[in-house]
Amino acid sequence: MRSIHRCAWMLAMSSVFCFSVTAEKKADMNQVPEWVAAGKPIKQSDIPETDYPYLAKWLDENAKPAEDYFVDLFKRHQVVIFGESHNIKEHKDFIIELIPRLYHEAGVRCIGWEFSRHTDNEKLKRLVISPEYDREAAIEFARDQCGHEWSSKEHWGIIEAVWRLNNGLEPGQEKMRMIGLDADVDFVKFLIVSKTMPPDSPEFQEEAAKVRQRDRVMAEQVEKEIIEKGEKGLVFVGRCPDFTHYAFPSNVDLRSGIMGHLLHKKYGDRVFQVWPHAAMLRVMEDVMERTGHRAIGFDLYNSPFAEVLSPAYFTDAPEVPFSKIARGFIYLGPWDDLHRNTAILGFVTDEMFNKYKRYYELDFDRTFKDSEEVDKYLREHGFPDPQKHKRRP
Numbered sequence: 316m317r318s319i320h321r322c323a324w325m326l327a328m329s330s331v332f333c334f335s336v337t338a339e340k341k342a343d344m345n346q347v348p349e350w351v352a353a354g355k356p357i358k359q360s361d362i363p364e365t366d367y368p369y370l371a372k373w374l375d376e377n378a379k380p381a382e383d384y385f386v387d388l389f390k391r392h393q394v395v396i397f398g399e400s401h402n403i404k405e406h407k408d409f410i411i412e413l414i415p416r417l418y419h420e421a422g423v424r425c426i427g428w429e430f431s432r433h434t435d436n437e438k439l440k441r442l443v444i445s446p447e448y449d450r451e452a453a454i455e456f457a458r459d460q461c462g463h464e465w466s467s468k469e470h471w472g473i474i475e476a477v478w479r480l481n482n483g484l485e486p487g488q489e490k491m492r493m494i495g496l497d498a499d500v501d502f503v504k505f506l507i508v509s510k511t512m513p514p515d516s517p518e519f520q521e522e523a524a525k526v527r528q529r530d531r532v533m534a535e536q537v538e539k540e541i542i543e544k545g546e547k548g549l550v551f552v553g554r555c556p557d558f559t560h561y562a563f564p565s566n567v568d569l570r571s572g573i574m575g576h577l578l579h580k581k582y583g584d585r586v587f588q589v590w591p592h593a594a595m596l597r598v599m600e601d602v603m604e605r606t607g608h609r610a611i612g613f614d615l616y617n618s619p620f621a622e623v624l625s626p627a628y629f630t631d632a633p634e635v636p637f638s639k640i641a642r643g644f645i646y647l648g649p650w651d652d653l654h655r656n657t658a659i660l661g662f663v664t665d666e667m668f669n670k671y672k673r674y675y676e677l678d679f680d681r682t683f684k685d686s687e688e689v690d691k692y693l694r695e696h697g698f699p700d701p702q703k704h705k706r707r708p
Contacts, residue, residue: 344368351619356636358624359598371605373619381645382413384612385589388643389421389547392587394537396550396575398557398641400593402698404654405647407469409591410551411476418480418491422547425540426477429552430465431456431495433536443477443493450475454659458667461502466663466693467656473551494540496552496574498532500525503674510677530556534577542582555631559588560616561639563631589643590615594650594701595625596637608648615644655698663690 348366350357379387388395399406417423431439435456442453457471465471474493481490505522512519533556541548550557552574559579562572578586589612592599599620603609615621621638632640647653668675668686675689676682679696683689 344372348619350622354622356622356624358634359596359626362598362623364601367602367605370602370619374602374611374613375606377618378611378613378646381409381610381612381647382416384643385409385413385645386416386421388587388589389417389423391584393546393585394541394548394550394578394582394587396552396557396559396578396586396588398552398554398575398588398590400591400701401467401553402655403591403593403701404469404656406591406593407467407473407656409645409647410549411469411472414473414476414480414491417549423491423549424489424546425492425494425544425548426473427494427496427533427537427541427548427550428473429495429497429533429556430470431460432497432499433495433532434499435459436494439474439493439495442474444481444490445478446482448475448478448482454662457659458662458664466658466697468659469656471659492540494536496533496536496550498525498529500529502526503671506678507674530572530574531577533574534572537574537578538581542578542585554590557588557590558632558640559586559642561632561635587642589645590641591645592647592650593653595629596620596623596641596644597626597650598623599644599646600649603646603649608646608652610645610647612643612645614642616642618644620644650701653701655700658690658694658697660694661690662693663687 346369348362348369349355350362351366351369378384385395385397397406397410414426438456442449442456453471453474456474457465477491477493484490501522505526508518508522514520514523533552537548537550541550556574558573559575562576575586575588579588600608603611616638622636624634624636625632625640627633637644663686665686668683668689672683679692681692683692
């Protein structure tokens with residue numbers, strides 16, 4: 316009898332304890348952190364783990380599945396800028412997989428990207444509307460853009476994905492266009508000059524003046540080819556041209572404005588910018604451990620993460636509130652689970668080697684004997700492996 320009473324007492328105390336823990340957890344999840352309520356900037360390292368339940372709950376209630384979030388953005392905005400990391404495979408894969416939904420559900424009729432010159436748009440047009448996909452012509456197109464910079468299979472896979480969409484449309488349906496945004500600049504020449512000439516030399520100044528106009532040229536192309544035509548458009552560029560609410564300090568060289576900032580200044584919220592996760596908001600990973608690291612998207616500027624500061628090592632915008640450098644945010648999984656791009660086998664030809672040998676050697680600070688050696692080096696080192704960059708804020 317006494318043991319029965321003892322068991323009953325222990326069960327009751329256990330229930331009280333469980334209720335107490337549950338109540339405490341519930342209180343933590345609903346307690347708005349002081350820095351969130353006050354809108355105070357905060358370093359990621361200063362966010363206590365006791366705030367994670369609240370942040371996880373906010374994401375559970377407000378974030379959408381990543382693909383749905385991105386597609387739905389076109390209901391609110393005419394142009395959406397996707398600021399990828401050039402070396403991250405998943406950033407290209409995300410867009411490639413979404414192209415059919417972007418066309419059929421979001422009404423996107425044009426993709427503008429940073430990775431080819433706007434003066435080559437007729438060539439690009441032929442690639443995405445031809446009856447048969449010409450993979451070798453696409454690679455030749457890539458080789459002609461910038462020596463080796465875009466030797467990524469995933470970048471040029473976007474062209475094939477647009478072709479595949481267009482090839483599957485019904486007769487009479489409007490084709491999806493794809494346009495290059497970049498200025499007609501010889502970046503190989505600029506790199507050679509920048510590494511061999513002093514900054515105050517006439518040669519350096521002449522080439523630098525062309526590079527400074529890149530963002531302005533890209534903004535003009537988005538305006539002319541998408542906005543003024545009244546189309547929905549995806550703008551696929553790297554980080555920095557994408558900023559809509561952040562401008563570089565006046566002492567930053569080689570920039571004359573930022574593409575996204577120039578467009579937003581003129582067109583307001585018709586233009587929106589999204590960042591896919593890439594190490595900068597590492598506190599997100601800690602929070603997402605509580606929700607299974609599912610792929611999500613949300614408006615960052617309107618979230619508890621708005622005033623979280625970027626890490627000091629992000630040289631383009633160190634210790635700046637994320638709401639200024641990323642308006643929307645897409646989480647595709649932990650940083651250490653992401654992969655680098657796949658370099659195209661045989662991308663560097665003998666002709667390219669003869670033409671760009673000095674460029675390769677200056678850029679990689681080593682000598683090369685032939686095209687095969689450059690090609691092998693690009694496959695092994697051309698795109699930094701994200702798993703080797705484990706810096707925490």
